Amino acid sequence: MAIIVDDNTKLVVQGITGYQGSYHSKAMMDFGTKVVAGTSPGKAGEKVNNIPVFDSVSEAIETTGANTSCIFVPAPFCKDAALEAIDAGIKTLVVVTEHLPVLDAIHFVSVARSRGITVIGPNCPGIASPGKAKVGILPNKIFKKGNIGVVSKSGTLTYEIVNSMTERGLGQSTCVGIGGDRVSGTSFIDILERFETDKQTKQIVLVGEIGGTAEEEAAEYIKENIDKPVVAYVAGRTAPPGKRMGHAGAIIARGRGTAESKIKALVAAGVKVAKIPTDVPELLT
């Protein structure tokens, strides 16, 4: 089973001719992902790692049947690339690009969600289902096939935790880095819902961090809807408070958003919360 990416994933890499696009398309193939196409306007006919390059996503889909896209294009062109993929009929979109203007993210995420398209990111490391497929930039070597679902806002911290699980022989069903930007295409709740119904997933690890209220909302959701055991870590217990401007953020947060508030909500929902990331494996059963 696994979620979102698996053996059926046929990937087009948008921005394949750049350094990142070319390096990671190779790494994704090494992981086992079927990378069927790349795009780079004006470079149709070229090949990168033996993958055919097209001018547009629609041409790539027509020729190769791609159903998933991974976006590596620079931030100023990212909204265009995402909307192009959505318009062409891509069903799953993984946006690795960071430093995206928040209004651009709101725009294409709104369009995608209204059409039932899954967007992971922006500013995310991607998603990996060990033994099946990986879309994004997560390091290949840290994974091991298994039955633990991982969902995280963070990049390198996810690697740290997944690595510590793998070292203890605790494999993963799917690992999703949803991205740490203020507006993300997919929330903790969206992923929890999928893990709950995924047959391969037996336990869930949730990695959050301070800011926003996504962890508190996830805790509410877990309490009502998740029967599988959940282990969590929330980064930032000892982080300094940020310099704040204006009152708007505080009005929305209403006292939520701190590590204490998140940990309290998760514990109240029956989640085991690790004090430091390397304690996560010990809390898994």
Added chain:
Amino acid sequence: MKLLEYKAKEVLKKYGIPVPEGFVVSSPDQIRAISGPVMVKAQVLTGGRGKAGGIKPAQTVEEARKVASAIIGMKIRGYISKEVLVERRLDVAKELYLGITIDRSRRSLVLMASPDGGMDIESVPENRILMISLDQFIGYQPFIGRKVASFMDLPKEQASQLANICQRMSELVMKEDAELAEINPLVVTKDRKVIAGDAKVTIDSDALFRHKEYQSLPEDLTPLEEKAKKLDIAFVQLDGNIGVIANGAGLTMATLDSINMFGGKAGVFLDLGGTDDPEKVKSAMLLMREARPKVILLNIFGGITKCDTVAKGVLDAIDSQKVAIPIVARIKGVNEEIARTMLKDAGMIPASGLSEAAELASKESLRSV
């Protein structure tokens, strides 16, 4: 990028939102003439100016100069006011609140309004704050302004002024890529005008590539922060004595949490972002030396770069000048063992895991106190 009040008010004015008449000066003798009573306001990128004595009334030019000379150079919550805004004093009948920002949960802009504006807005009960999501597909429409005006319970004439301000403010947010636009208080004057008493505007720094006009604005940074910013490294000064270098916000925070659990305290941290680029690691090491911590803890989780290359960067950085402080280094990824040996040979303390590294660094920091 946060804008000072006077800059924010210039932006408001550009979109047709009424602001008090006024001007900015950086020295008291630049105040030549004022028409009637004024307020002299410190220009700093932080709240709480009024409580800190950074906002004072004045009636005459002499008085305004005197007040200005006290405020210019004043330090408010760590920020120095280099300029003051001198503006016409408003005859306040009522203070409202109006703001637009990002609502993460709803993935949209949200407009917030309250009839109870002013300094205590954060403790106003929820039912006195109206929150309206600005849906991507609906956008701003006049019905939103009508909703806000009716919530504020204003007479017709002021209600239409307010609705107009709502529309212009949402236009401002979208066209200027503002992640925050806030007017608090939004003043209803005794002669029934609706005017922005204060203004806070933050431009999305990720959108600066399409807003060249904001790129040259000065920011209130220390020389080290300035250097770090140029290198695209997040630099934060704290009050402990361990200097932490890590890659990625989550991992950096997790490193701080881990140090704390072993009794150590971070004095400064550098977050390289989600990269393990050896050049960036090297720059961070050099920056860290300038910050003078007692112990350095380097925690790099590598994705694509080889650990020995990163280790070489670290060694290059400390090679240029003799390092007397202990360095605990943990570099995870490809060729980990080679890197470990290289670091050990150079007199550093290699660690293999995050908690081991945190424990070693904390021990070293407590020893050197």
